Amino acid sequence: MSTRLPTLAVVGATGAVGTVMLDILSSRENVWGEIRLVASPRSAGKRLTVRGEEVEVLPLAPEVFDGVDVAMFDVPDEVSKEWAPVAVEHGAVAVDNSGAFRMDPDVPLVVPEVNAEQARNRPRGIVSNPNCTTLSMIVAMGALHRSYGLTELFVASYQAASGSGQEGIDVLHDQISKVSSDRTLGSRAGDVRSAVGELGPFPAPLAMNVVPWAGSLKEDGHSSEEMKVRNESRKILGLPDLRVAATCVRVPVITTHALAVHATFGTEVDAGAAREALAGAPGVVVQDDPANAEFPTPADVVGTDPTWVGRIRRSVDDPTSLDLFLCGDNLRKGAALNTAQIAEVVAREFTGS
């Protein structure tokens, strides 16, 4: 086993997640030799800063993977589907943040705090990073599952605009600017819809509104986002029979997803013990003192790495259930950070550490 530092390629370096990835690569302990930045030909040639150095963005092509040990993909599903196997053919391990391979039985779906060991069992040379909504809760739910044995999960999400990428961020800023000057808005049907202008990636106005839809239409009226929360939670936790119901809703927040969770376990739970289990879990911060206005909110959590948990209560009518409110930065732990953590797990195979 060599001890040279592995070479990393970041594919999709100029997108919303890619931008956060460069920040994360610059602030975490460095485990990488060369870092190559890659994007669509349209963005190639830009110079971006990573680890304090300017690096020129290369256009996506097979030869950018020559000599690459780990290739991260922060790109749309169809780009990952085509190019992750190309990276693998060139000898790289692909760590993919798209939905292209997550439910492939030959591709592990990894959250290092929950199932790091699965990153080493990758028949296709690919490791998948979960969906951002699943990631906003799964580290905390993994800790509670280890304590009590999870049997059922109901999730209602409060998802940020940046889950729809840079376009989502831009459109929400535009809409907020358009509704801000008229103090009569929000009291008559349709007045916000008339005021916001372009809907962008959202199917309804997002400023001064909430929109019960994210993703595409799947069987029986469920959205793709809701099915991802169910299927990915089951796969990550290794609970193929877990009962999950999710309703995914977009809210006018720039970045950081929040979730209200009702979780049922195989045994009676205690809120104090649950709080301790969560406080002791890696990657989780408990903020839970409502008498002093202490609970996580997206505005305070954005830009931080952990999953924040508050409002931890035993359900009034069911001693085997907990009610919680969780927040996680959907671009950091929900995307770039978890991808970086997976890549670091893989990097240890090269450095032997």
Add this chain to the structure above:
Amino acid sequence: MSTRLPTLAVVGATGAVGTVMLDILSSRENVWGEIRLVASPRSAGKRLTVRGEEVEVLPLAPEVFDGVDVAMFDVPDEVSKEWAPVAVEHGAVAVDNSGAFRMDPDVPLVVPEVNAEQARNRPRGIVSNPNCTTLSMIVAMGALHRSYGLTELFVASYQAASGSGQEGIDVLHDQISKVSSDRTLGSRAGDVRSAVGELGPFPAPLAMNVVPWAGSLKEDGHSSEEMKVRNESRKILGLPDLRVAATCVRVPVITTHALAVHATFGTEVDAGAAREALAGAPGVVVQDDPANAEFPTPADVVGTDPTWVGRIRRSVDDPTSLDLFLCGDNLRKGAALNTAQIAEVVAREFTGS
């Protein structure tokens, strides 16, 4: 039984709910003789329009109830607690929209589409109007309960600023205005908190944020709003053993509460049949075609009377559960409209209709 039109007093005529009440009294079929408007001495003397006529607001005092048949109260709990019994002593039936009497076993808690008959059984002369969050879903849940027999309810709310009254509306407009000019906001921890200025009635910034708190702290970390959803749903539906878990969250919407609901029944459910039961229920509109971006959102529902229901799905992992998304205008059906409907039920006793 006389056939004269009964006299109505509207106490709290100048508040956020009172303003909507005057609009509702002006647009519904008129069942009232004199309408007297009453408010705190601070607001007395104002002239407000109801049924196309200017009416001077009277200061709250015992004599304003002389000759009043029905007195509506849209005022804080402590004002109702003191003054509703005064109205009753003067011979009026009090219809109270505060939390003061809702759980009193001698005060019926009425939603006319669900349990109108209970308005006539009022040992204390008082009928209570439910909390706005409960009202945003209970008409729809009552219809589904009649079809399938409700056994368990999980609710996550998306509650509008106007649930905290006119101050909530004003503060949210102020905050939106303050965050609208800086397009970098929302990506760094605390930057929204620094920008929004006054928090007003909310324990955290509401613009570009969601806040998992409404009301006051109750036992075991639950909020008063969450306990109201549980206790009032049980009382209205006549289901003292119903299992309810609620997480109540404020969102940056001016008016109209939304809820994600996971409801479990005593029998298997079918989404199509549930949709038909809801479509046939009075006070409910089904808007459920996500392929064509048809689902209720607060921006479209605000200012309308019904409970709007969409995203109607049978849970993937439980054939006895439905997942839904509901919206109701918290100042109309959630407050003023339901109060007016109760008052009309009582008015029929005077007119014999």
